[in-house]
Amino acid sequence: MSAIRTDRYVEEARRGIADPVLRRALAGLQERFGRGTAEAYRRLPEGPGLRQTAHAIREKAIAHLDILLERLARRIRENGGEVFFAATAEEAVAHCAGIARRLGVKIAVKGKSMVTEEIGLNAALAAHGVEVVETDLGEYIVQLAGETPSHIIAPAIHKTRNEIADLFAQHLGIPRTTDPPRLTHAARRALREKFLAADMGISGVNLACAETGHISTVSNEGNIRMATTLARVHVAFMGMERIVARLDEYEIILRLLCRGASVQDIGTYVSFIGGPRRPGESDGPEEFHLVVVDNGRSRMLADPRFREMLCCIRCAACLNVCPVYGRIGGHAYGFAYSGPVGAVVTPLLTGIRRGRDLCLGETLCGACKDACSMDIDLPRMLLELRAILAEGDPGWGVEPSGGLERQVWKLWEGLVSRPALYERALQAGAVLQRLLPRTPAGWIRRLPPPFSGWTKSRDFPPVAAEPFRRRFAKRRKEADRG
Amino acid sequence: MAEHREETLFFQTLRRALGHPPNAARPAGDLFPAEPSAEERRLLARVSGRSEREREELVSRLAAAARPLHLEVQALDDLAAARDAVLRLVAEKSPEWGGEKQLVAWSHPLIESLGLAEPLARQGIPLHLTRPVDPALDAAAADEERRRQRSRIAASFIGITAADFCLAETATVVLRNRPGEPRSVALLPSIHVALVPRSRILADMKELFALLRWEERFRTEGLSNYLSFISGPSKTADIEATMVHGAHGPREMVVFLVPG
Amino acid sequence: MDTVTLFVPCLMDAFRPEAAEAVVAVFKRLGFAVHCPAEQTCCGQPAFNAGYRNEARTAARRFLRLFGDAEAICCPSGSCVAMVRHHVPALFDGEPDWRALALRTAARTFEFTEYLVDVLGRDDLGASFPGRVTYHDSCHLLRGLGVREQPRRLLRRVRGLELVEMKNPDCCCGFGGAFSVKYPDISTALVADKVEWIRESGAEAVVGADLGCLLHIEGALRRKGLGVRALHIAQVLAGGR
Ligand code: SF4
Numbered sequence: 001m002s003a004i005r006t007d008r009y010v011e012e013a014r015r016g017i018a019d020p021v022l023r024r025a026l027a028g029l030q031e032r033f034g035r036g037t038a039e040a041y042r043r044l045p046e047g048p049g050l051r052q053t054a055h056a057i058r059e060k061a062i063a064h065l066d067i068l069l070e071r072l073a074r075r076i077r078e079n080g081g082e083v084f085f086a087a088t089a090e091e092a093v094a095h096c097a098g099i100a101r102r103l104g105v106k107i108a109v110k111g112k113s114m115v116t117e118e119i120g121l122n123a124a125l126a127a128h129g130v131e132v133v134e135t136d137l138g139e140y141i142v143q144l145a146g147e148t149p150s151h152i153i154a155p156a157i158h159k160t161r162n163e164i165a166d167l168f169a170q171h172l173g174i175p176r177t178t179d180p181p182r183l184t185h186a187a188r189r190a191l192r193e194k195f196l197a198a199d200m201g202i203s204g205v206n207l208a209c210a211e212t213g214h215i216s217t218v219s220n221e222g223n224i225r226m227a228t229t230l231a232r233v234h235v236a237f238m239g240m241e242r243i244v245a246r247l248d249e250y251e252i253i254l255r256l257l258c259r260g261a262s263v264q265d266i267g268t269y270v271s272f273i274g275g276p277r278r279p280g281e282s283d284g285p286e287e288f289h290l291v292v293v294d295n296g297r298s299r300m301l302a303d304p305r306f307r308e309m310l311c312c313i314r315c316a317a318c319l320n321v322c323p324v325y326g327r328i329g330g331h332a333y334g335f336a337y338s339g340p341v342g343a344v345v346t347p348l349l350t351g352i353r354r355g356r357d358l359c360l361g362e363t364l365c366g367a368c369k370d371a372c373s374m375d376i377d378l379p380r381m382l383l384e385l386r387a388i389l390a391e392g393d394p395g396w397g398v399e400p401s402g403g404l405e406r407q408v409w410k411l412w413e414g415l416v417s418r419p420a421l422y423e424r425a426l427q428a429g430a431v432l433q434r435l436l437p438r439t440p441a442g443w444i445r446r447l448p449p450p451f452s453g454w455t456k457s458r459d460f461p462p463v464a465a466e467p468f469r470r471r472f473a474k475r476r477k478e479a480d481r482g
Numbered sequence: 483m484a485e486h487r488e489e490t491l492f493f494q495t496l497r498r499a500l501g502h503p504p505n506a507a508r509p510a511g512d513l514f515p516a517e518p519s520a521e522e523r524r525l526l527a528r529v530s531g532r533s534e535r536e537r538e539e540l541v542s543r544l545a546a547a548a549r550p551l552h553l554e555v556q557a558l559d560d561l562a563a564a565r566d567a568v569l570r571l572v573a574e575k576s577p578e579w580g581g582e583k584q585l586v587a588w589s590h591p592l593i594e595s596l597g598l599a600e601p602l603a604r605q606g607i608p609l610h611l612t613r614p615v616d617p618a619l620d621a622a623a624a625d626e627e628r629r630r631q632r633s634r635i636a637a638s639f640i641g642i643t644a645a646d647f648c649l650a651e652t653a654t655v656v657l658r659n660r661p662g663e664p665r666s667v668a669l670l671p672s673i674h675v676a677l678v679p680r681s682r683i684l685a686d687m688k689e690l691f692a693l694l695r696w697e698e699r700f701r702t703e704g705l706s707n708y709l710s711f712i713s714g715p716s717k718t719a720d721i722e723a724t725m726v727h728g729a730h731g732p733r734e735m736v737v738f739l740v741p742g
Numbered sequence: 743m744d745t746v747t748l749f750v751p752c753l754m755d756a757f758r759p760e761a762a763e764a765v766v767a768v769f770k771r772l773g774f775a776v777h778c779p780a781e782q783t784c785c786g787q788p789a790f791n792a793g794y795r796n797e798a799r800t801a802a803r804r805f806l807r808l809f810g811d812a813e814a815i816c817c818p819s820g821s822c823v824a825m826v827r828h829h830v831p832a833l834f835d836g837e838p839d840w841r842a843l844a845l846r847t848a849a850r851t852f853e854f855t856e857y858l859v860d861v862l863g864r865d866d867l868g869a870s871f872p873g874r875v876t877y878h879d880s881c882h883l884l885r886g887l888g889v890r891e892q893p894r895r896l897l898r899r900v901r902g903l904e905l906v907e908m909k910n911p912d913c914c915c916g917f918g919g920a921f922s923v924k925y926p927d928i929s930t931a932l933v934a935d936k937v938e939w940i941r942e943s944g945a946e947a948v949v950g951a952d953l954g955c956l957l958h959i960e961g962a963l964r965r966k967g968l969g970v971r972a973l974h975i976a977q978v979l980a981g982g983r
Binding site for chain 1: 496
Binding site: 010013014017323324327328357360361362363364365366367369370383385386387388389390391401406409410412413415416417419422426429439441443450451453454456457458459460461462463464466467468469471472473 | 750752754755756757758759762763766778780781782783784786788789790791792793794795796797800801804829881882885886912913914916917918920921922923924925926927928929930931932933934935957958960961962964965
């Protein structure tokens, strides 16, 4: 498993907010992709309702996951490939390391893949003496900088051309330039050498098709095609849920994936891989391995509240509309997955209690659900996670919350159940607020803890001297009398 | 029947999570139908009944879809025109990585019928044809042959392929890989030229998948072990969202529509 | 005379009683008798959003007891209606009687602008309000209930009112209930942008249909010393004549 830093959400969020470059980049990204994706859904020949169709396709696939995975594995094996089913990150990583050792792999070139970030593949292979080169340009930049991706589709969104210029000058030995085409070309040249020298190509899987027995990858750069064509062995990693039954279903999901990810009708390169190269073929890998990863997914599958999350295809459309993600950036989420998808999936994979800030640190504005290419109800699941945090859930190893917070809500419960008491509490508030620093208009400048967070940056409205219900009742009485 | 202990455990966990008995493989039911659906029948009929005029319309849709992708589409009247178009490219463009001009092409009947070898030879420009690796070769010799072919492909600035299909809606060239038709020809050279016989233009992915699933002629080969969709030259926007063509794959791509 | 039962959001009751009075005034003008159960407090939304479902259920039960008999329930808050419509029935998944009552009540509960435009078919209420305003789409009203056009239609028919759109009117203001207190930095980053977009629009007032957002936005506007007012749409619609 890669490092889990979900407990640093608040600090990292603060850091993201304070970074004007990041803020500007994210705003630009959301401007382009957020609105563009909604428009692209509307322009679908089937209309935006295709998202619901896709959801149903994914749900069906998830409900038959055992059958689909068996079929996929059988077909791939018939075609000369190998399939390994890994229950944990450790098993998946060890299997890949074993292949590398057996073949004496020195350089591995890698296409962008979320699941390999999740299981911490790079570090593990490096520990076995394999040089792992990220080849997606954004990932490459992030890797040279010794950082982690901040967006699923645009991993280097947080880097400026100036920073990239310095990085490339330092690592690629080119004269410093800030020109994106020149920088891209420098990376193209450097990575071409790596592609031609690599012994192992590593990729993720965007979606597999059980019927035909193929995995597929989507990219605009062509790096995944390079990585899966030129090296001696190709190892593909897939989360066990990334599959549909048939090609016609695949077609629908692919179209939505491309629209959700980058407002495209189709990615530049979509490759369907069913096995290693065949006799007589002069390129393509000699060995093809598929590693199917559970790593906590079966737990989501078993819980009806969270099974829906397995419909996710990691298109990142939800990131591109999320107002919170747009301000704090991807690093705050402390794990491979960021944004709304991360807020739900990361606590489920890495611990709900540890990731409590991910569950609570959103406004439930619902933009993610409307943007989701698979029409997944992320806000519903955030609410479920919050309920687990409050009420506890032995199945997920979460104790009920205790302490002050629980007492506050108990108090609230008591008040809203007793209108007279409630009324008196309001009255008390109206009196007590006079002790607080206020503006001339009567708004409160500073609240005591635990409410002081509000008044750090905002005035707080005063409680009315006479709340509405009392006014209404009084007037009613007057009317009755008069 | 599971091959490994891990696999058995994996499927047990999976079935349990789904609420099924952990040890019994479930039947596929109607997950993989044996007959085309009504919708697929309609698609198949549409493809087979497509008129010349409708096909022409697909060509204009293809051209329209290609434009924003930086994909050049040229409709050519005959093979001679296609040959001249290739020769023009050869004359106009220069190799990205330096060195002399070389071309690589699939050993494919359509490409061979262009008659490129002779005019290129006259200019002293090598044209490499990617022959299938002879199954009679021993492992070391076959490896050597593959290495040789790869270095020729990598040294070529133009790679020529022949598409199995072309999808008008998304300007997508569809290639299935076979011996003699290596995928890197569409990948390592800086310019990818794809020949597309007009009869192989389809409207969209739906039609393609219907054919691959149900049309006897295409079904046997299926998707092959490596099917690719290529919709334009390689590109990236990873540096401050500036679009740059030529990230890793070809930086230019041209589709020549030819009769047939 | 037609009767409407008013479900007053707890925030409005406590912090902006004038807005609730404006709702009453609007209905009076339309010739409605307004009924308002004096015992009402809260529908349970804050606790529900925080994950405290047992506590939320207590409040929801009270709400259903008080409002269960009403013919038409109108509430000037999108998030409260979203709570009653979507979440309260789900809270009683295991209790068929309560669930049935929750569903019946949900079917008769409407958000204020939705009630005026979709149920009553009114958009011109004869109001007048001088000045340029911009409308903020509250998240639960827009995405939870699908109400986007109704408030705008109502505003466009107000004499003297010029409606201008701000940038990203449908972007969350960062309120999120307890979120605004627990995650002040993120919440502040959101409302700062909202305030900036409001300022850029050149509006003299920002109008919304959910008091939580409005108080939040106004708190930020005031702290910044901007003279833009934040008004509930009822306060605009009750204006004039
Ligand atoms: S939750 Fe939806 S929008 Fe977000 S990554 Fe997954 S599929 Fe895409």
